[in-house]
């Protein structure tokens with residue numbers, strides 16, 4: 001019984017966390033990134049400056065993901081916020097309903 005209560009408690013936390021993450025779009029966005037610059041990828045899905053953070057996450061408990069690139073290049077950044085290869089698209093958007 002205790003094990004079941006712990007499992008449901010874990011699922012509730014997981015569900016609450018997933019409800020806080022918004023799908024900004026169901027396709028990735030291509031952006032050109034510059035070396036030496038720190039980028040802040042929006043992880044909460046609320047930013048009006050997608051795919052980058054505009055501080056709309058404040059109060060959600062979700063933080064942006066900072067990252068850099070070593071050479072100038074074009075990349076596909078995740079917009080569905082479900083990727084396992086943050087901040088890059090891993091195709092997770094194709095599994096959304």
Ligand code: FES
Pocket residue numbers: 041042043044045046047052053054055056057058062063064065
């Ligand atoms: S606005 Fe989404 S992580 Fe900052």
